[in-house]
Amino acid sequence: QSALTQPPSASGSPGQSVTISCTGTSSDVGGYNYVSWYQQHPGKVPKLMIYEVNKRPSGVPDRFSGSKSGNTASLTVSGLQAEDEADYYCSSYVGSNNWVFGGGTKLTVL
Amino acid sequence: QVQLQESGPGLVKPSQTLSLTCTVSGGSIRTDNYYWSWIRQPPGKGLEWIGYIYYSGNTYFNPSLKSRVAISLDTSKNHFSLKLTSVTAADTAVYYCARETTSYIAFDIWGQGTTVTVSS
Numbered sequence: 001q002s003a004l005t006q007p008p009s010a011s012g013s014p015g016q017s018v019t020i021s022c023t024g025t026s027s028d029v030g031g032y033n034y035v036s037w038y039q040q041h042p043g044k045v046p047k048l049m050i051y052e053v054n055k056r057p058s059g060v061p062d063r064f065s066g067s068k069s070g071n072t073a074s075l076t077v078s079g080l081q082a083e084d085e086a087d088y089y090c091s092s093y094v095g096s097n098n099w100v101f102g103g104g105t106k107l108t109v110l
Numbered sequence: 111q112v113q114l115q116e117s118g119p120g121l122v123k124p125s126q127t128l129s130l131t132c133t134v135s136g137g138s139i140r141t142d143n144y145y146w147s148w149i150r151q152p153p154g155k156g157l158e159w160i161g162y163i164y165y166s167g168n169t170y171f172n173p174s175l176k177s178r179v180a181i182s183l184d185t186s187k188n189h190f191s192l193k194l195t196s197v198t199a200a201d202t203a204v205y206y207c208a209r210e211t212t213s214y215i216a217f218d219i220w221g222q223g224t225t226v227t228v229s230s
Contacts, residue, residue: 001172001173001174003156034215034216036214036215038157038217045206045222045223046206046220047220048214048217048218051214051215051216052215052216055214057214057218089157091157091159091216091217093215096170097145097162097170098159098170098172098173099159099172099210100159101149101156101157101158101159102156103155103156104155
């Protein structure tokens with residue numbers, strides 16, 4: 001399985017919205033509603049932000065939202081805050097009890 | 111609150127076997143709600159799923175690593191382990207253990223990670 005494709009970087013000013021894409025194929029992103037997103041601050045552990053495309057675990061602000069269209073999933077961060085600056089990784093189930101991650105996107109808050 | 115903690119050697123010689131253990135506290139590893147996973151992150155790079163084990167002992171691996179990976183479970187010690195054989199410098203990474211939950215179908219709890227360097 002190949003890694004999912006994410007843009008290496010994204011940026012936005014405080015208060016703005018930014019969307020990060022995650023492109024796969026019909027065998028992963030397009031084939032299952034099991035896309036999740038993880039936030040990782042430098043030197044820290046990844047944190048689950050979105051699961052099953054658009055669901056938020058308890059404690060994750062509703063500024064974070066997820067969606068999917070065809071083979072591309074997206075993470076939108078609204079009302080950007082300084083603490084949102086981090087790396088973001090998407091992940092998708094690919095069937096047969098296998099998973100694949102994206103290459104990661106560095107989000108900068110200007 | 112369930113917590114995961116990795117342990118094992120931080121330095122492994124090329125061609126040898128990398129062995130790590132993940133100890134689960136605050137909950138039992140012997141439950142049908144979770145898959146116990148290993149994920150790694152090479153320096154400055156992205157995440158790579160290695161594989162996971164179910165409480166029944168069934169294991170599932172990334173096809174690219176399948177020939178070199180083994181994951182086992184010790185319910186008496188409430189931990190699970192990773193073995194990666196014939197390591198090279200490309201296996202240098204932070205290794206995380208994580209829990210995949212059938213409730214979320216995602217990796218909801220992660221260990222702190224342990225750095226493993228492959229070098230002679």
